[in-house]
Amino acid sequence: MKKAKLTKKQRKMRKLQKQAFKGQKLMYRSKFARSLTNGRSNRSLSGSLTLLICLFLLSLVMLFPVIFMVSNAFKPINELFIFPPKLFVIQPTLDNFFDLGELLADSLVPFTRYLFNTLFIVIVGAVGHIVLCSMAAFPLSKFRFPGSKLMSNLVVMSLMFSTAVTAVPNYVIMSYMGLVDTVWSVILPALSMSLGLFLMKNFMEQVPTALIDAASIDGATYFTMLWRIIMPAVKPAWVTLFIVAFQTMWGATGANFIYTENIKPMAAMLNQLSGSGVARTGVVAATSLVMFIVPVVLFIISQSNVLETMATSGIKE
């Protein structure tokens, strides 16, 4: 009844008071609350907390198989077959890695040979990929000339289908060119991965054109412009291209192309090891950890560069 007696003006005042009070409360949030809500008054503390907790739980779920894999690699044989299986290792040992080492030392083709093959594929492939992509990305990103639009569109379009689609004719083409059973069958297709060109091109677009104009007044050729001015400015992009190419080729077994044992990459050999059944469970665990950890470590080292490149990765219409 009391409320009804208030005039319109009073009601308005009350509302304003309430709002002001709320605003004050938000202003005097604790440091913790402010950092959680990013200092913004239109966010609730409880909401931030809930989301954080969800994030934490989800990251545990995501991490779970990885933890299992890592601890498996350090489990002694009796723990690998314990019932019920444990998530964490109780007595960590390096036995599995020693076993892996022994197996590798015994193999017909020395392990170093496989390692060399993989390094050769990865380094030649990634460096070639970076060189080709930056050479192609420079004209496409900075100049308009007949055909430039078409080529850019083709590259974006080729992002839209996976390489599995072209696998069959690729084999036929390789065999006509006599590349089957050479390491080039793994390297050459990776050289022209379209994701690399796409990322490089987008990143180069944000290099100021003024730099290029200045250089062209000085009479620089396009090649010198690219190597002297553009390439140093797009370091994050070529680090990213290296990582992407590395990830693709590191796990490549070349299963459909390479038959001769001493030119097979490491991944193929490790696959063969893990195909040998229950007795090798420990070795398999060690192997998968090795295969997993190398690209992850590389990504951790380069992640700030990768993210910088990805900031320009959008598809513009």
Add this chain to the structure above:
Amino acid sequence: MKVAKAKNPRYITKFQYNVMLAKKYKQLYWMLLPYMLFFTMFTIVPVLVSIFFSFTQFNVLQPPKFIGFENYIRLFLDDPIFLKSVKNTLLLAVIIGPFGYIFSFLMAWLLCELPVKLRTLLTVIFYAPSISGNAYVIFTQLFSGDAYGFINSRLLSMGLITNPILWLRDEKYMMLIVILVSVWMSLGVGFLSFIAGLQGVDRAQYEAAEVDGVKNRWQELWYITLPNMIPQLLFGAVMSVTNSLAVADVTVALNGFPSTNYATHTIINHLNDYGIIRLEMGYACSIAVLLFFLMLTINKAVQRMLEKVGT
């Protein structure tokens, strides 16, 4: 750049103009040549060759024999396994695609407000599954069909089941697990693109929105964040559509090849079956061509949809 008609004493046609430009930029074509050579050889030509072979009967040894649309007719009328693989692929794509996409966006969105160190750590955790080629093999041990499998042993000791479940061989569960594993791996390049894109959104816009009465984080997401992110959203969509239609290695590693009663047989599994094992290249190419057009169509459709975000 455009040559104005009126000012030019001698009128030149568009073609002549292009030739002029091409001559001016001759050096640029030389720079493009190496990449384009490989791109043509390993991407454009294979697509065209695929289309050509799809109308032939070809087994690599004998020259291809032209048979018209017979491969396509056989695919749709005489190959129930192909139809099943189409069904499986679309089912996987419909679930993994949108779910993985939204999941990676939400994760990126939550991550982007955390302090730098924590953000980096979580980024690595989320991205790790898709970095290394075959980390998913670990799921064969988690979901192993005997009592020693991690999940089975836990369920048994809790008394929820009395017999171990054949997770990877029983048709009832196979699809579910493939979906689970694929979603686990779905935070890939698109996810990184989202994280990077979110950090690039101008802070001043959020502050302006706060003053202008954006009430909560969801409104902020819809009115400020998403419209700023459309290029990244498009890129992420392309990646996620392409990946979700190309599930193949996971099913082979988890369910074997062929999977029980073809329960998780995908189009690419079918393609590899004919292309690599049976060497019916013509038939395999017709599958590839269909998949190619399927991927392009779905990608284009999704792009149309995304352009309407935040408007």
